[in-house]
Every structure is written in C-alpha cells, then in structure tokens.
Amino acid sequence: MxxxxxxxxxxxxxxxxxxxxxxxxxxxxxxxxxxxxxGLRKRSGLPAGAHGEEWQVHGGGFYHIQKYLxxxxxxPEHLTWFxxxxxxxxxxxxxxxxxxxxxxxxxxxxxxxxxxxxxxxxxxxxxxxxxxxxxxxxxxxxxxxxxxxxxxxxxxxxxxxxxxxxxxxxxxxxxxxxxxxxxxxxxxxxxxxxxxxxxxxxxxxxxxxxxxxxxxxxxxxxxxxxxxxxxxxxxxxxxxxxxxxxxxxxxxxxxxxxxxxxxxxxxxxxxxxxxxxxxxxxxxxxxxxxxxxxxxxxxTVPKVLTGDQASAQPNAGHQALVASAHFPAVRDTVLGRCAMCHSAEPYYEGIYLPPKGVVLDNDGEMARHAREIYLQAGRSRAMPPGNVTHITPEERALLVAWYEGVERSR
Structure with missing residues (x-):
C-alpha cells in the first residue's frame, strides 16, 4: 500500500x-x-496578398516575417503548425x-x-x-x-x-x-x-x-x-x-x-x-x-491580521496561545479534526506522512502553527479537505476567537 x-x-x-x-x-x-x-507594419512593395511585415532580432540573428491574411x-514546402x-x-x-x-x-x-x-x-x-x-x-x-x-x-x-x-x-x-x-x-x-x-x-x-x-x-x-x-x-x-x-x-x-x-x-x-x-x-x-x-x-472579511502581526514575538505569542482560555477546546478540536493527518504518525487512510510536514498532535506545535490553523480552518474552509472530518461552523468560530483574542491582547 x-x-x-x-x-x-x-x-x-x-x-x-x-x-x-x-x-x-x-x-x-x-x-x-x-x-x-x-505589430505588423505595412509598406509599399510587399508581395501580393501580404498584409504586413515585421523585422525582429533575437539570439544573435535577424528575422523577417510577413503575414498573409x-x-x-x-x-511553401515546409509549413509549421502550432x-x-x-x-x-x-x-x-x-x-x-x-x-x-x-x-x-x-x-x-x-x-x-x-x-x-x-x-x-x-x-x-x-x-x-x-x-x-x-x-x-x-x-x-x-x-x-x-x-x-x-x-x-x-x-x-x-x-x-x-x-x-x-x-x-x-x-x-x-x-x-x-x-x-x-x-x-x-x-x-x-x-x-x-x-x-x-x-x-x-x-x-x-x-x-x-x-x-x-x-x-x-x-x-x-x-x-x-x-x-x-x-x-x-x-x-x-x-x-x-x-x-x-x-x-x-x-x-x-x-x-x-x-x-x-x-x-x-x-x-x-x-x-x-x-x-x-x-x-x-x-x-x-x-x-x-x-x-x-x-x-x-x-479577509472580517479583517485577517497581517503576517508581521502574526509572527511578532513568536515565543511570547506561543505561550499566550497555549494559556488562552479557549485553548483546551481548541486542542480538542485540532486533535479530533486535524491530527489524524497532521501527526508524527498519521492514521488517516492513505496518509503516511504529515502533509507539508505540519504536525499538530501536541500543544507546542499547535501554537507554532496557530496562524495556519486560523487561516486554513478558521477564516477559510480549506482544511480539512472536503471537510472530511466534519468540522462544524462553531468549531471554526472557536479557532478564530482563540487566535484573534490572543492577537488583540498583545
């Protein structure tokens, strides 16, 4: 397999x-x-039926091109078809x-x-x-x-x-x-x-x-x-x-x-x-x-925080994310809806390595990837793909409240 x-x-x-x-x-x-x-140019003396011509230079040589409407x-003996x-x-x-x-x-x-x-x-x-x-x-x-x-x-x-x-x-x-x-x-x-x-x-x-x-x-x-x-x-x-x-x-x-x-x-x-x-x-x-x-x-309606805001003071931010009152519920949501693929040893059928190397089976990794969780599972519906784990709108709202609440408090 x-x-x-x-x-x-x-x-x-x-x-x-x-x-x-x-x-x-x-x-x-x-x-x-x-x-x-x-860019074709017309001039007197063109062959009968010719609509225009153009001279081009490329690769050390000159090209003379004429177009017939x-x-x-x-x-011609040789005709190139595109x-x-x-x-x-x-x-x-x-x-x-x-x-x-x-x-x-x-x-x-x-x-x-x-x-x-x-x-x-x-x-x-x-x-x-x-x-x-x-x-x-x-x-x-x-x-x-x-x-x-x-x-x-x-x-x-x-x-x-x-x-x-x-x-x-x-x-x-x-x-x-x-x-x-x-x-x-x-x-x-x-x-x-x-x-x-x-x-x-x-x-x-x-x-x-x-x-x-x-x-x-x-x-x-x-x-x-x-x-x-x-x-x-x-x-x-x-x-x-x-x-x-x-x-x-x-x-x-x-x-x-x-x-x-x-x-x-x-x-x-x-x-x-x-x-x-x-x-x-x-x-x-x-x-x-x-x-x-x-x-x-x-x-980004409502507005998504900028990358600079999201990445500022990563250590303090990680601690604040884990200390948030929302985090216990967020942990349960991520473990239940995301960790079957995003873990050191994925157990979702057909998945043998965590997608893009993102592991979400412990508190520290959840905090480190908080912005990705927020954007892809909170603010957007990109994850889980096809919503195969049936994450609910309430759970998505929880992820948003968790991330934005910590960002606002900085």
Missing amino acids: LDVAIFWEWLSFAVRWLHVITAIAWIGSSFYFVALDL VAPAEL KWESYATWMSGFAMLAVVYYAGADLFLIDRNVLDVSAPAAIGISIASLALGWIVYDQLCKSPLGKNDTLLMIVLYAVVVFMAWAYTHLFTGRAAFIHLGAFTATIMSANVFMIIIPNQKIVVADLIADRTPDPKYGRIAKTRSLHNNYLTLPVLFLMLSNHYPLAFATEFNWIIASLVFIIGVLIRHYFNTMHAGKGAPSWTWAASAILFVIIIWLS
Missing part, C-alpha cells in the same frame, strides 16, 4: 510538471503571435484533474456540506460541465451575437460569473477554482482543435486544389485566437489558486474568481494596445490594482 501511495504521489507531481511545461509552450507561442500580429499564391502545444496542455491538465481530483474525489472534489453526492456522480458533473461550457461558448460565437464583439464579451463574462458561482455550489472551494480554470482552458483548447486548425486546413486544401481560399476562415480563426489570448491570465491564476486558501476557500470565492477575469483582460489589453503601437494605457494597471485590493478585502 505504501508503494502505491508513493507512486501515486510522484505520478501527480509528474503530470503537474508536464502540464506546466506544455502550458509554457502554448502560452508563449500564443503571446508571441498576438504580439507579432499587432488569406494565403500566399503558392504553398497545435500540439494546446493539445498537450489540455490533455496533461485533464490527466492532472483525474489523478488528483477524480482519484481523490472524497478528499479534494466533494464537500458533502456543499453537495452530498457520490464520487462517480461528482466526476460525471465535472466532465459534463467542461463539455457543456464549450458547446455554450461555441454556439454564442456562431450566433448573431457573435457579430458584436463587445456584446458577445459581456454575455460570455456573464457565463463565466455564473459558472464561478455554480462550481462553488457543487464542489470544494479548491476544486471549484480548478474546474473554472479547466472550464476556460477547455474552451481555449477546443478553439484550436475545433475552429482554428480546421479553418487553416480548409485554406491549405483550397491552395492545393488551386482554389482561392475564402478569407472568412482566417477572420474566424483570428477572433478565436484573440479570445484565447484574453483568457490566458485568469486561467493561470485559477491553476495556481489551490495553494492559496484565502482565494478559494472564503465566503466570496466566486466573486474573487469573477474579478480575476476582469484583471486578466485589463492586463492583456495593456500589452495588446502597446504591441499595436497605440500607446501604453497605464490606467489598466491602476484599475487592476484596485480590483486586487477589493479581492484582498473580500478574502
């Missing part, structure tokens, strides 16, 4: 690493080509979803205080939501609404906000954020697989058959590529969020996720505008900063 557990842990790590590698490749090429497209008169970066990113991401959240559904996917369902049912809801997301998005883009970019983006944002809310009412907070990221990433990768690459293949087939390609295929592909560009940064935030319980495990987590999408669009608007040579709209950074402050406030 121990060997299986170790193998599964390393499999999770390997799939996560692969996902990061492929995502870097996909995002890097996406950002590069959007910047290249926006439809296609060149003759198809598609496997997207496919590999989605496949590795889904593998990670399966290894971590489907295989560990009772721990990471299901919170029975949110929705009491079986593991197969939760997994089915997960997969169905990803497929439904692409269908809804694609149909909206193909509808008359798709002819109005601004109105389309408003409607699509409303869909994202609804899904942020819905996921937090289906899964654990951690799984909700990961699923919102997977929901968006599925749309992005399906754009490549279902629209962008097929459209490019139609153009290539027309060229081979000596037909004049229809320019609409290029326009559609460019629009979907731009959508992907604006969605990238929110997806990155959501993929990283499982390390930050103040983002995913607080009361207003779905609003936080919704605001992150606006921040991502603002930041990409800055870079896209700058690459297009239309100036540098610095107001986007100010607006992003304001929204991020709102996110911090939403995650």
Whole structure:
C-alpha cells in the first residue's frame, strides 16, 4: 500500500510538471503571435496578398516575417503548425484533474456540506460541465451575437460569473477554482482543435486544389485566437489558486474568481494596445490594482491580521496561545479534526506522512502553527479537505476567537 501511495504521489507531481511545461509552450507561442500580429507594419512593395511585415532580432540573428491574411499564391514546402502545444496542455491538465481530483474525489472534489453526492456522480458533473461550457461558448460565437464583439464579451463574462458561482455550489472551494480554470482552458483548447486548425486546413486544401481560399476562415480563426489570448491570465491564476486558501476557500470565492477575469483582460489589453503601437494605457494597471485590493478585502472579511502581526514575538505569542482560555477546546478540536493527518504518525487512510510536514498532535506545535490553523480552518474552509472530518461552523468560530483574542491582547 505504501508503494502505491508513493507512486501515486510522484505520478501527480509528474503530470503537474508536464502540464506546466506544455502550458509554457502554448502560452508563449500564443503571446508571441498576438504580439507579432499587432505589430505588423505595412509598406509599399510587399508581395501580393501580404498584409504586413515585421523585422525582429533575437539570439544573435535577424528575422523577417510577413503575414498573409488569406494565403500566399503558392504553398511553401515546409509549413509549421502550432497545435500540439494546446493539445498537450489540455490533455496533461485533464490527466492532472483525474489523478488528483477524480482519484481523490472524497478528499479534494466533494464537500458533502456543499453537495452530498457520490464520487462517480461528482466526476460525471465535472466532465459534463467542461463539455457543456464549450458547446455554450461555441454556439454564442456562431450566433448573431457573435457579430458584436463587445456584446458577445459581456454575455460570455456573464457565463463565466455564473459558472464561478455554480462550481462553488457543487464542489470544494479548491476544486471549484480548478474546474473554472479547466472550464476556460477547455474552451481555449477546443478553439484550436475545433475552429482554428480546421479553418487553416480548409485554406491549405483550397491552395492545393488551386482554389482561392475564402478569407472568412482566417477572420474566424483570428477572433478565436484573440479570445484565447484574453483568457490566458485568469486561467493561470485559477491553476495556481489551490495553494492559496484565502482565494478559494472564503465566503466570496466566486466573486474573487469573477474579478480575476476582469484583471486578466485589463492586463492583456495593456500589452495588446502597446504591441499595436497605440500607446501604453497605464490606467489598466491602476484599475487592476484596485480590483486586487477589493479581492484582498473580500478574502479577509472580517479583517485577517497581517503576517508581521502574526509572527511578532513568536515565543511570547506561543505561550499566550497555549494559556488562552479557549485553548483546551481548541486542542480538542485540532486533535479530533486535524491530527489524524497532521501527526508524527498519521492514521488517516492513505496518509503516511504529515502533509507539508505540519504536525499538530501536541500543544507546542499547535501554537507554532496557530496562524495556519486560523487561516486554513478558521477564516477559510480549506482544511480539512472536503471537510472530511466534519468540522462544524462553531468549531471554526472557536479557532478564530482563540487566535484573534490572543492577537488583540498583545
């Protein structure tokens, strides 16, 4: 059993690493080509059909790049397709979803205080939501609404906000954020697989058959590529969020996720505008900063003490925490709800080492990790994962009162 557990842990790590590698490749090429497209310059003397060109210098050499809106008169012998970066990113991401959240559904996917369902049912809801997301998005883009970019983006944002809310009412907070990221990433990768690459293949087939390609295929592909560009940064935030319980495990987590999408669009608007040579709209950074402050406030209502306050005078603080009138009840709560995993010899099934090396089976360690207990089990619902030990709201309130009471008395 121990060997299986170790193998599964390393499999999770390997799939996560692969996902990061492929995502870097996909995002890097996406950002590069959007910047290249926006930076193209027109001049007299360009070849027939060429929309613009750009000279670049990198790695000790010069590159001369020309773009054709439809296609060149003759198809070159060697044509590089940018598609496997997207496919590999989605496949590795889904593998990670399966290894971590489907295989560990009772721990990471299901919170029975949110929705009491079986593991197969939760997994089915997960997969169905990803497929439904692409269908809804694609149909909206193909509808008359798709002819109005601004109105389309408003409607699509409303869909994202609804899904942020819905996921937090289906899964654990951690799984909700990961699923919102997977929901968006599925749309992005399906754009490549279902629209962008097929459209490019139609153009290539027309060229081979000596037909004049229809320019609409290029326009559609460019629009979907731009959508992907604006969605990238929110997806990155959501993929990283499982390390930050103040983002995913607080009361207003779905609003936080919704605001992150606006921040991502603002930041990409800055870079896209700058690459297009239309100036540098610095107001986007100010607006992003304001929204991020709102996110911090939403995650800490009522206010969470700063790290400096929490870590000041650690020895005296530890003594005060243990001496608190709340501590006997806190000790019982931590031993009953947390110590089965967070002990020198964990006895929760499948756990062989205390997660992240945090031991909570004695008074001194409880005091030393008081801030983590406060943030992850008091102020947020990150711990226990999926609330598998059924910690009650009253017990969470006790942890908050214990920590804040000692901090206020300093």
